[in-house]
Amino acid sequence: MLKHYLKIAIRHLRQQKVITAINIAGLSIGMACCILIILFVKDERSYDTFHVNANSIYRLNSAVIKDNEGDFWGGSQLPAGPAMKAELGDVKSAVRIQADGRTLLSYKDKQIIEDVVYADEDYFKMFSFPLKEGDPAKVLKAPYTMVITEKIARKYFGSEDPVGKMMRVSTKFDCQITGVAKDMPQNSDVKHDVIISFATYIAEAGGNNFDQAWFYFTNTATYVQLNEHADLRRANRELVKLKARHIDKIAKSLGLGFAYELQPLLHTHLRPHGENDRSAQSKLIYFYMIIAAFILLIACFNFMNLVTARANERALEVGLRKVMGGARKTLIAQFLSESILLSILSFIIAVLLALLILPFFNAFADKNLYLFGWQQLPMLGGLFIVTLLVGVIAGSYPAFYLSGFLPIAVLKGNFKSSGSRIWIRKGLVIAQFFVTVVLIIATIVTESQLRYWQHKDLGFDKDRLVNIYLNYKETGKVASVLKTELLRSHNVKSVTLSNMAMGISNSMNPVVKDGDTDDKSVTSSIITGDFDLLKTMDIKLMKGRDFSPVFSMDSNNTFIVNQAFVKAMGLKNPVGTVIKWEPGGIVRKGEIIGVVKDFNFQTLVVPVSPAICFVAPVERSSVINVRLNPGDVSKQMAEMEKLWKELVPGYPFETSFVADDLAKQYVEAGRVAKLFGVFSMLSIFIACMGLFGLSILISRQRMKEIGIRKVLGASVFGITTLLSKDFMKLIGVAILLATPLAWFVLNRWLENFAYRITIEWWMLLMAGVVSIFIALLTISFQSVKAALMNPVRSLKTE
Secondary structure: OHHHHHHHHHHHHHHOHHHHHHHHHHHHHHHHHHHHHHHHHHHHHOOOOOOOOHHHEEEEEEEEEEOOEOOOEOOOEOOHHHHHHHHOOOEEEEEEEEEEEEEEEEEOOEEEEEEEEEEOOOHHHHOOOOEEEOOOOOOOOOOOEEEEEHHHHHHHHOOOOOOOOEEEEOOOEEEEEEEEEOOOOOOOOOOOOEEEEHHHHHHHOOOOOOOOOOOOEOOEEEEEEEOOOOOHHHHHHHHHHHHHHHOHHHHHHOOOEEEEEEEEHHHOOOOOOOOOOOOHHHHHHHHHHHHHHHHHHHHHHHHHHHHHHHHHHHHHHHHHHHHOOOOHHHHHHHHHHHHHHHHHHHHHHHHHHHHHHHHHHHHHHOOOOOOOOHHHHHHHHHHHHHHHHHHHHHHHHHHHHHHHOOHHHHHOOOOOOOHHHHHHHHHHHHHHHHHHHHHHHHHHHHHHHHHHHHHOOOOOOOOOEEEEEOOOHHHHHOHHHHHHHHHOOOOEEEEEEEOOOOOOOOOEEEEEEOOOOHHHOEEEEEEEEOOOHHHHHOOOEEEEOOOOOOOHHHHOOEEEEEHHHHHHHOOOOOOOOEEEEOHHHOOEEEEEEEEEOOOOOOOOOOOOOOEEEEEOOHHHOOEEEEEEOOOOHHHHHHHHHHHHHHHOOOOOOOEEEHHHHHHHOOHHHHHHHHHHHHHHHHHHHHHHHHHHHHHHHHHHHOHHHHHHHHHOOOOHHHHHHHHHHHHHHHHHHHHHHHHHHHHHHHHHHHOOOOOOOOOOHHHHHHHHHHHHHHHHHHHHHHHHHHHHOOHHHHHHHO
16 A cells, blocks of 8 residues: 555656655755754764763863953963862862963974973873873873874874884973873864873973962863762852962952852853853854754745645545545545655755765864764754654645545535635745845844954054064074064065064953052053064054153063053053053053054954053064065065074974964854855745745646636736735735844844944845845746736636
């Protein structure tokens, strides 16, 4: 019997090639998009879930609070980890991970820059990164020991066994390789290729264990593992007491507050700035999930609409089959089998389509996703169930409604769709275009926000500005010589030595006006440079004067501040005001000689923070900022690299363009804008395919009416309008419903950014116009075709 049902179903679907193709294409494209987004979301939510102890590991987050404001970040002080292990009974172990950044590693004649971290000895006991060689409890115990991954081992040692061999680190010291870790999974935020024992960091600091450095922040992340039966609330109460013992007095002396937070390891990827993270990262996942749901809904609505619309054409078939003795349950089984067959074919094509697109999607999302594997079985199984459900729901109307009609009524032509079912069909069209309009508005808004960021005046000239990094002691020694030689080149306009790579965060310190109490301090970014800092960066001076070698005091005791600093400090006459702060316990005090226009040295997501600039000794510089003249950039860079190799041979020439560094900050926003664009086009495509199919079916159903109207003198335009206006009304309703919702949601999203666009009326209007225009083109094609048909033929057919 099943074979018979399938045979009849396939025969019927082949007779309706266009409608069948539209049905399958719409649902398969929608499901393929859904599969890709679900794979992406699953990967984002899977970060660090593979650790055996994942549910008991927490990251220690910190927040410096000023005027009751302050955001958490994933860093902490160096003594925090050991203190928590010693003073909190619920803490089983603590691991500090100190990022050393890009570091030169040498073995024999190989010199390569790698990302290096220092970690406490329990690193491989806390985290489930298996070692190919070495004992997890001992590999990071002794000073001057290190663990590398298989990838690093292949790069430096080839087929040699690296264990026991020595590597030179940053030309400063040698480390013995005590273990080799298997290459770490991509879906982890605590993975590292080169891990040096924290005992090495202490030894290189002259044995300083940093026990008292409770307000000294470096690139340190602290992770703690709680005991099996630990009470998190009790641990948090004990953490507050630890803070009171070690930090509150220091913070109060600086006029600041301070807070800790234990954040579950499994939350840190999507909420990198604490449990109440206001950043877009965690919210984006929900955006992606909503998009996936929207696309799938459009495809399902489209499928169900076409299946139910076709049912009216089959009323005569039902009548004939019942006259010939067909039982109702047989008809129900036949209609359901056709609908389910369509949905299953769509699912198979969707999986193949997703498999075909996946390599391009991986490149776009910077992922390594895969479709087939036991981890993906629940997702594919769930989608298959949804597919079957859609098939059953779509086939239920013809199966249960039509099969119940009396054959005599149907054969006499007394069959009409009920009003409720027509409204269901109209509701599905409205729902489709409601989703489509929301996605179009989202595309326009995200693209506009991205363009705003890309073209906003940053307060300095980012073009042709190059950062040359002085990452090594030996390179810092020749910084002045490098500047002198660079200025001799016709390719170079200006050079400054500073601690600031534009687009990368700077150190922060509380600064106070001389004579004021510490509670009136302003946390400010500290920017050091030389006398050419403002000139090279092209930062506009608003008041006072620039640094000058003519004034001896400018070498150490004068400051230039930005407008944000003046506003935060409440200075009416800033020039001449004496300010001070205490970096590392040393009091630095001096006079403000100038005020510059605010410049965005950080991401545009946050407002410009107060900043002070001063001239510092050359040896404190970490960056050479070079302003290039117009010309061939590749030749200019090659010339600078040649000069570098002459002055500091054996050290890598590390550079970046400021424009590129700034652009990297908006990669995720660009990805969101492109994603909205792609899925908006797909939603329009799927919805218009549905409209096209519906217009075909409605034209068939109204063929006799069209013929009569043409005989009575109706024009092609009049008939086209007649067939199109009902659809246009539905799309108009969808636009009216979607526009305010899209405005509200996107406006809330834009509130996350300090520098943002305003959603203009034309953005909302454009989305509506685009939807109507594309829908009208789709409907008009079939409407005009129906209007041009010979009325004699249509009436004769009837």
